[in-house]
Amino acid sequence: MPLLSSFDPWHSSLCTCPPKLTFNPYTGCDHGCLYCYATGYVQNFQNCHPKKDQLVTIQREATKLKGETVLLSSSSDPYPTVEAVLHWTRKILQILCERNCKIEITTKSHLVIRDIDLLSKVPSTVAFTITTDDDAQAKLLEPHAPPPSMRIEAAQDLIKAGIPVIVRIDPIIPLVNDMPYTLIEKLADIGVKHIISSTYKPKGDNWQRMKAAMPKEMEKIAHFYFKEGERVGGNILLPQELRQKIIGNVREIVLEHGMSFAVCREGIPKLNTATCDGSHLMPKREAYKW
Numbered sequence: 001m002p003l004l005s006s007f008d009p010w011h012s013s014l015c016t017c018p019p020k021l022t023f024n025p026y027t028g029c030d031h032g033c034l035y036c037y038a039t040g041y042v043q044n045f046q047n048c049h050p051k052k053d054q055l056v057t058i059q060r061e062a063t064k065l066k067g068e069t070v071l072l073s074s075s076s077d078p079y080p081t082v083e084a085v086l087h088w089t090r091k092i093l094q095i096l097c098e099r100n101c102k103i104e105i106t107t108k109s110h111l112v113i114r115d116i117d118l119l120s121k122v123p124s125t126v127a128f129t130i131t132t133d134d135d136a137q138a139k140l141l142e143p144h145a146p147p148p149s150m151r152i153e154a155a156q157d158l159i160k161a162g163i164p165v166i167v168r169i170d171p172i173i174p175l176v177n178d179m180p181y182t183l184i185e186k187l188a189d190i191g192v193k194h195i196i197s198s199t200y201k202p203k204g205d206n207w208q209r210m211k212a213a214m215p216k217e218m219e220k221i222a223h224f225y226f227k228e229g230e231r232v233g234g235n236i237l238l239p240q241e242l243r244q245k246i247i248g249n250v251r252e253i254v255l256e257h258g259m260s261f262a263v264c265r266e267g268i269p270k271l272n273t274a275t276c277d278g279s280h281l282m283p284k285r286e287a288y289k290w
């Protein structure tokens with residue numbers, strides 16, 4: 001199997017993303033999000049390390065690329081804390097940019113602004129995951145990730161540099177962060193054009209972490225998942241009516257603020273007003289001569 005692999009090789013019934021390739025420069029992630037889905041299938045997930053032994057293979061695979069869209073990354077953050085000193089994701093980006101790939105970054109870190117020089121030479125978008133605009137609440141939910149206030153500042157820098165910014169309000173956890181009015185207002189004010197949202201799905205060990213950190217809230221919502229919830233392709237989702245109501249509220253505020261909106265893996269694509277991954281914002285750029 002190639003390292004630069006298809007984003008959705010299983011053709012999940014929940015995924016509505018346009019075709020693209022993906023690569024995770026790191027195995028694991030140290031942001032420590034309570035709701036992380038990947039900790040359930042990668043051992044020692046917080047012990048994050050770069051896939052340095054794969055550089056030669058990536059270089060070889062990249063020679064066959066002709067401007068494809070590549071997402072960094074789908075199951076770990078491409079900017080964990082150690083990226084500040086290792087510059088490993090930057091090396092991968094350099095290789096992909098030299099092939100004039102279209103780059104989609106998904107991250108929770110302000111470190112991405114270091115790579116504005118590369119990202120502004122190719123068609124690119126940056127999606128920040130921001131679940132709350134309250135730094136204290138984020139410290140509980142995502143204890144080792146940079147605070148949302150730093151992500152919002154970084155988003156402003158990217159927008160100023162002409163790189164479209166998308167924000168994933170993901171996951172929305174009932175009774176915890178399901179009314180993100182002030183966050184949406186701030187994002188509209190700084191020039192974010194597209195919001196993606198999705199509800200929390202208990203999986204593997206993440207439910208245990210959520211219960212330990214927020215016992216009262218999790219006790220109140222448990223039956224919506226485990227008694228009334230919908231099971232789709234190995235996922236436990238809130239009942240459709242409830243998740244449509246929660247996501248519908250977020251959508252309404254987003255549209256009131258003039259941004260486009262999409263849901264991610266919810267089975268309700270009729271709520272989308274644009275591409276689900278924000279790729280409609282990808283700027284066209286002349287091929288850069290490297």
Ligand code: SF4
Binds near residue numbers: 030032037
């Ligand atoms: S940033 Fe993503 S991959 Fe990293 S711990 Fe959080 S949810 Fe998991």
